[in-house]
Amino acid sequence: MKLVRYGKPGKEKPGLIDSDGKLRDLSGKIDDFTADQLSDRALARLAKLKTDRLPLVTGRPRLGVPVAHVGKYIAIGINYIEHAAEAKMRIPREPIVFMKAVTCLCGANDNIVLPKNSKKSDWEIELGVIIGKKAQYIGEEEALDYVAGYCVANDLSEREFQIERGTQWDKGKGCDTFGPIGPWLVTRDEIPDPQNLDVWLDVNGERMQQGNTKTMIFTVAKIVSYLSHFMTLLPGDVIATGTPPGVGLARNPQVFLKPGDVVAAGVEKLGEQRQKVVAWPGKK
Structure with a gap:
């Protein structure tokens, strides 16, 4: 999977890039790509989603740091x-x-x-x-x-x-x-x-x-x-x-x-x- 955070600085939403290269919104499934969303179990859950049913993000929004609250x-x-x-x-x-x-x-x-x-x-x-x-x-x-x-x-x-x-x-x-x-x-x-x-x-x-x-x-x-x-x-x-x-x-x-x-x-x-x-x- 290609996982992204998109939107203005400080207001990014989670998303993913589908197999056609289109940006899909994940904010209805998770709040953000924080530490608890990076485990194998959490990523496996995201991998099971039917991406064509996720909302399509139109335009070309800014892509932020792909992980929120980096500690080090x-x-x-x-x-x-x-x-x-x-x-x-x-x-x-x-x-x-x-x-x-x-x-x-x-x-x-x-x-x-x-x-x-x-x-x-x-x-x-x-x-x-x-x-x-x-x-x-x-x-x-x-x-x-x-x-x-x-x-x-x-x-x-x-x-x-x-x-x-x-x-x-x-x-x-x-x-x-x-x-x-x-x-x-x-x-x-x-x-x-x-x-x-x-x-x-x-x-x-x-x-x-x-x-x-x-x-x-x-x-x-x-x-x-x-x-x-x-x-x-x-x-x-x-x-x-x-x-x-x-x-x-x-x-x-x-x-x-x-x-x-x-x-x-x-x-x-x-x-x-x-x-x-x-x-x-x-x-x-």
Whole structure:
């Protein structure tokens, strides 16, 4: 299933995309895609619905974050072999973990708002993972059973904030609108192998990133298991699993986002995002 939340920010309704690509309203069946709607049992109930009997949503409403009330947004750094090379970093022995503020989350096609005093805002297309049930100290062999589904994620990053202003990455990763995910959550039954998905990102129609999740250093199963040994993963938590090569920071010359740019990004079987880059309100 492809599950969505549609409508104006803060007023989203639950929906799904049917087999014909049409948006159907689920608000008569569930209140929202909250943590309790991400379990295997809850998703199985939704899968049994006759979608052609659900109300059809007309027009092209905004698509919001596909999960409500995300508790944690966890990200993995340097997780593609080629990206490690372009960043001139050694292949890590263990996953590099950092957090993105949940206030950075936004819909897949919402504007990217450059933060105040931004100089080096950059892009990072990633496979996103959405947790479906509580995970503590789980093994790698069972880790995918704890996944509700997958989504497209763009781990936007202000590189000056991230690299040149101290040793912690988080402040360059959590700016408002720096976490577009979606357009939808694709349930894990539709993605039997998350380690063979093409990922790509364009800026102004030019291909900047191209890769495949098979070149990830740490697999999705490894990441979910690993994280569960350091923190409790809860339903609705989001994990961004790392980016392939082609980020603006590593290009020669370097390229960073500016107002008016258009970013388009996608992951095979998970849909596409499209964002316009705008300046922070009031910036001269």
